[in-house]
Amino acid sequence: MSKLSISQAAKLKGVSTQTLRRWEAEGKLIPERTAGGHRRYDLAQLMGTKSELSFTVGYARVSSHDQKEDLLRQVEVIELFCASNGWQVEIIQDIGSGLNYSKKGLKRLINLITDHRVERLVLTHKDRLLRFGSELIFSLCEIFGTEVVIINRTEDSFFEEDLAEDVLEIITVFSARLYGSRSHKNKQLLQELKNVARQL
Structure with missing residues (x-):
């Protein structure tokens, strides 16, 4: 077959x-058109065309260093x-944390996507990007x-564990201020909140 559909x-x-x-609009790969206006791609030209900028990106995330084994599993699943x-x-x-929008990765x-350099984004689960957002x-x-390709569209099996990590991060953000008041009640409240979060 020398002529291919889109x-x-x-x-x-x-x-x-x-x-x-998009490649056609940018002049990178111009297909022929049938009498009905359908695109037809020449196989030889297609095999010789390679995007120098765009590629498939997999994104893997866990909430803490204690979950590194899960991070490795995500990477393995995406690679396979x-x-x-x-x-x-x-x-x-x-x-x-899935609540942190400033993670380096x-x-x-985001920079790669907005630079038109990501053809395809592959995730194991939807919330690996962000908890909300x-x-x-x-x-x-x-x-x-x-x-966007999501390998497993069922509920994230690590939801509860990650949520506990996110809650702990929120508590930590405010802990310095509360500890600064030197209030025994505040310290006790913080400890109780952390214990509850770990039990989620």
Whole structure:
């Protein structure tokens, strides 16, 4: 087969159809058109076309250093999933709360997306990006032509553990002020809150 439809060409290149349309708009890869206006891609030209800027990115995150084994599992799942689909992947890893929008890896991911350098974002679970606010990142992906692939769309099995870590972080943010008052009641309240969070 020397002429491919847009869906066949996208599968061969390991990119989304939206990416092929963007390459056409940018003059990188111009398909032929049938009498009905459908795109047809020349196989030889397609195989010779390679995006020098765009690539598949996997993002893995855990809330604390105690969860490093889970981080490694996420990375392994993403790598195996991408390999099974014939995608070369670069994985960005973060250790930090799902409530923290300033994580180094997340910032790099956003910069890559907004620079049109991410063809596809692969996650094990939706909330690996952020505890609340993942939809904001997904909206960016839609705007900048990045396909989002979520391997496991069921509820995150680590939700309770991560939520406890997030609650502890919130408590820690305010602890310095309360401890500064030298109030025994405040110290006791903080300790009780931390104990409850760990039991979530």
